[in-house]
Amino acid sequence: MAVDAERAAQDQGVKHDEHHDAKKHDDHHDAHHAAPHESPWVVTLPLVLLAIPSVCAGWIIGEFVFGRYFGNSIVVFDSHPAIAALAKDFQGVIPMILHGFTSLPFWFAVAGAGTAYYIYVMRPDLPAVLRAKWGVVVKILMDKYGFDRFNDWFFAGGARKLGGGLWKGGDVAVIDNFFVNGSARVVGWFSTVLRRVQSGYIYHYAFAMIIGILLLLTMIFRY
Amino acid sequence: MYGLPLLSLSIWVPIVFGVAVLATGSDRNATAARLLALIGAIAGFLVTLPLYTGFNSAGSGFQYVELAPWIASFNVNYHLGIDGLSLLLILLNSFTTVLVVVAGWEIITQKVAQYMAAFLFLSGLMNGVFCALDALLFYVFFEATLIPMFIIIGVWGGPNRIYASVKFFLYTLLGSLLSLIALIYLYNTAEGSFSLLDFYQLPLGLGAQILIFFAFFMAFAVKVPMWPVHTWLPDAHVEAPTGGSVVLAAIMLKLGGYGFLRLSLPIVPDASQYLAGFVIFLSLVAVVYIGLVALVQTDMKKLIAYSSISHMGFVTLGIFIFNAQGMEGAIIQMISHGFVSGALFLCVGVLYDRMHSRQIADYGGVVNRMPVFAALFMLFAMANSGLPGTSGFVGEFTVIMGAMKANFWYAFLAASTLIFGAAYTLWMYKRVIFGAVANHHVAELQDINLREFLVLGALAAAVIMMGVWPDPFAEVLHTSVNDLLTHVSQSKLPVE
Amino acid sequence: MQYIQPLWPAYPELFLLFMVCVVLVADLFMHDDNRTATYTLTQFTLAGCALITWFTAPDSGPTYTFSGMFVDDLMSDVLKLITYFTVMGILVYSRAYITARGMFRGEFFSLVLFSTLGMMIMISANHLLALYLGLELLSLSLYAMVALQRDSARATEAAMKYFILGALASGMLLYGMSMIYGAAGTLEITRLANVIADGSAKGNILTFGLVFLVAGVGFKLGAAPFHMWVPDVYHGAPTAVTAFIGSAPKLAAFAFVMRLLVQGLGAEELLVEWRQMLIVMAVLSLALGNIIAIAQTNLKRMLAYSTISHMGFLLLGILSGDLNGYASGMFYVVVYVLMNIGAFGMIMLMARTDFEAEELNDYKGLNQRSPWFAFLMLLLMLSMAGIPPLAGFYAKLAVLQSVAQAGYVWLAVVAVIFSLIGAYYYLRIVRLMYFEDAADNTPIYATGDVRILMTINALAMLFFGVLPQPLMQICVDSILASF
Secondary structure, eight states, X not given: OHHHHHHHHHHHHHHHSOHHHHHHHHHHHHHHOOOOOOOOHHHXXXXXXXXXXHHHGGGGHIIIIISSTTTTSXXXXXXXXXXXXXXXXXXXXXXXXXXXXXXXXXXXXHHHHHHHHIIIIIOTTHHHHHHHHSHHHHHHHHTGGGHHHHIIIIIIIHHHHHHHHIIIIIIIXXXXXXXXXXXHHHHHHHHHHHGGGOOSOHHHHHHHHHHHHHHHHHHHHHO | OTTSOXXXXXXXXXXXXXXXXXXXXXXXXXXXXXXXXXXXXXXXXXXXXXXXXXXXXXXXXXXXXXXXXXXXXXXXXXXXXXXXXHXXXXXXXXXXXXXXXXXXXXXXXXXXXXXXXXXXXXXXXXXXXXXXXXXXXXXXHHHHTHHHHHHHHHHHSOTTHHHHHHHHHHHHHHHHHHHHHHHHHHHHHTTSOOBHHHHHHOOOOHHHHHHHHHHHHHHHHHHTTOTTSOTHHHHHHHHSOHHHXXXXXXXXXXXXXXXXXXXXXHHSHHHHHHTHHHHHHHHHHIIIIIHHHHHTOOBHHHHHHHHHHHHHHHHHHHHHTOSHHHHHHHHHHHHHHHHHHHHHHHHHHHHHHHHSOOBXXXXXXXXXXXXXXXXXXXXXXXXXXXXXXXXXXXXXXXXXXXHHHHOHHHHHHHHHHHHHHHHHHHHHHHXXXXXXXXXXXXXXXXXXXXXXHHHHHHHHHHHHHHHHOOHHHHTTHHHHHHHHHHHHHSOOOOOO | OOOOOOSGGGHHHHHHHHHHHHHHHHHHTSOGGGTHHHHHHHHHHHHHHHHHHHHTOOSSSOEEETTTTEEEOHHHHHXXXXXXXXXXXXXXXXXXXXXXXXXXXXXXXXXXXXXXXHHHHHHTBOBHHHHHHHHHHHHHHHHHXXXXXXXXXXXXXXXXXXXXXXXXXXXXXXXXXHHHHHHHSOOBHHHHHHHHHHTOSOHHHHHXXXXXXXXXXXXXXXXTTSOTHHHHHHHHSOHHHHHHHHSHHHHHHHHHHIIIIIIISOSHHHHHHHHHHHHHHHHHHHHHHHHHHHTOOBHHHHHHHHHHHHHHHHHHHHHTOSHHHHHHHHHHHHHHHHHHHHHHHHHHHHOBTTBOOOBGGGGTTHHHHOHHHHHHXXXXXXXXXXXXXXXXXXXXXXHHHXXXXXXXXXXXXXXXXXXXXXXXXXXXXXXXXXXXXXXXXXOOOOOHHHHHHHHHHHHHHHHHHHOOHHHHHHHHHHHHHHO
């Protein structure tokens, strides 16, 4: 089962992957005008090596899951005796296999494989008809229920908008322009204003001195 | 060890070599200047190595202490000493100086002697900050680092360098001047002593402590930089030459973190704990807000600058949650950030030297032409995102664990950096490196040469080593951090 | 108090008086193209005075002569020695400049010597009239020096302003002194202090006179609101004269303040009064000096406003009211004088026959034209801004510490904030020199003696920045021994 699922996923991956991968594949096809071909041995060999335990690992499952293999390294709380409950129904590998053939998940998988066989092998004209009749449903399914688009719009786009807002509105406008450059501008403005006090007229200067003295006198004789 | 005044050597060897490099004169002797600078940087690094090998990790207090009278009228002494924290920062400093000298080898062609000399001066002065045990000595070194950096940004920087360098200088000067007032107040209260060890024992009322804390906070928060006084950093980084950005990010920012640990916490512990929530709030704002801002940057250097601010937010967070894990994590994060940020700026520098553009939009598909570079860049991008196995993970994880002990929500918000960091770094990386070759400029790119490979390779080795085996870095910290936490937990309020 | 009548404390002044007459007469017999002898004679005079001052320094405590009008104590000797070297340095810097402008005449040198004599009398005065005498001798010589360049309208205008405002200030000073005399019955400074301590002086009149004295002091220092002459005079006068006005007389003015306010009127009830006044003047000087300097495009004018702000800092040291404060004030004025002659010396160095080098833009790209001079200017500008590790930082630190210790921490914060604003315009020079390209590429020519002196001058900033202790110790010792 696992092998089939993996093979199927691989095949499907080729068809349902990102645009640029498909494009790459198309580029590859267009460039070489080659038909799909068997994978080289560097790919096939590992697949075979993976296939063997995929098929056979189930034989030893009883010992690992229901047996003493993990010893004390897994602690099961008394309030969640899930494995213990399953163990009661476990009577051995062969009974489990036979029971498996009667279980719903298995029949769903068979139904799926059968449907796929029917639509893509026996009646290759059907997909186009289905698409024409139930276009909306097909689109929703192709779009992965819109989750991806939502993520892109909400999380990624939202983060970008928020970041942009914080940057332009917070950092640039408030901190930089208002406080930092603003304080520099204020000081510069004061400077241009105050320098006019230095008018160049000597009587202004003398006046300043006299006003200074009056200021000091007032200050001293107030206290 | 060896009977030599190692700390004084670590300060003055680079400075003396800097003077020698300046003496080589005009650009006709550029090769001599470069060679002399390289020898000086390596000598500076070699002098700091015995500090590590001879360091006693279990020893409390300061080691390699040197004490000599300096300004008798103010009872200021030439008092040097290091503990675990300063040791790592000194090593980071001298290591980075060597890399920066090599990185600027062929790139800087005008006023080479002045360029190399400025970096050597800067290196010696920063070592001075890390070893000073006298408050005025610390302040003199702290301020003096502004001058070479100002010159570096202003002379060899980008088109807007004048605005950026003046902004950098005046911003940091403001904070430092306020802390000078605090130091003078402490001197008067301690009845004529500038020694940090005396300040550590000095009892102070809470009101005075809070004012002193704010004065120090202004100086160090601008240096770190913390939000909202961080805006000088993106401008400074964008305009600085590559070497300047590396030194700025790798070490100068750490002066702020070091200041918090060496001055704020031990001298005004009650105020530090009282205002810890405030600092933690600002740190978390840095992590989240700046993380979002980094996401929308179009200039690579600006993006990495904002990433720096975000990572340094981790450092201040770790320091102010006041537990051993947080503090150790903060210090490890400082060292790791030094390596990773330095490396990222060098990578951007490599691209800029070829394309003369830092805009992400001008790049695409660089991997097709520069695979070796892309591989190294990937390592550093991953480290920046905090991938386990790289140094970036160690610091962040430790701080998050420490934050979890303090408050779940601190840890939750801090951990968001793992998302934001990955988002902006990897997105930038993908747009620049992956994909098809974007334009004919990219098509003409040459892969990195031996010199660039050595520099980036050294940093890659450091990043991986620290990520896989952080113990040599962490073991020198335990005693110092524990001593600091013990000291901070004791109230200094005067007994009524 | 017994007044011994030896003349030896006054030997430097007597020597100088004698030599100035020699210079005046000798210059009559020299030709226009061969006046170097006058210059050499002047330098020799100043060196001789230095030697004599050194050898007549009192071993123990202050020595009085001229019926108690003249005092020779450690502070006066130290200040005089620094004055001599300052004036010698200015003459070295100015030689090329004044030769090119036709000012290399006997009058210039004798006026310099007369003003030096005036400064020496001010520094050593123990009597209000002696103080006034020295002040007037100094001021009148300075007025004439400013006007020496007859053909320059700006110089003449500056001289007129200086003279008229100076006369006003002298009038206020005399009025204040007459009030003091009326209240205390004596003009001798040490006796004045005793009379006030006894309580036999009439309080209100003393205070009234004190205000006018402070006004006179403020004018001489160039502190706000009596600072209006500073920008115009500094800008209008020939740079050599500006260098002179901006440096050595500040030392004399410091001694003036010390003798008058601290020694004579330093009693507690009066100290509280003049401290209030000095606080107002200090804050105004810091604010006006630093803020207006930003808008300047002329370097001499910018340095004038920076002088005003530095005088604000100096007043901070003095208003602390304790020996620590006075010592830090002395240290500040000494470091300031060193920085100032360096800065103006640089302007004269860059100047040529038809080119004044007084605009900020004339310094663009100096790093490309002459990296060494740019570096020296960098040291001087950063020292003025108070950035460690240059000497100016320690001067500011000393003053801030004494102000904080006296309890005025808020004043220290204000000073520091204005100091930050001030850093901007000093950085502007550094910026122009290093970050911009040179607009004018004529080679800079300076004679060997100017180069060497400039190098020593600027490197002294770095030297005293790394090792400030010796200079600080001298200042502390002088104040302790004299007050």
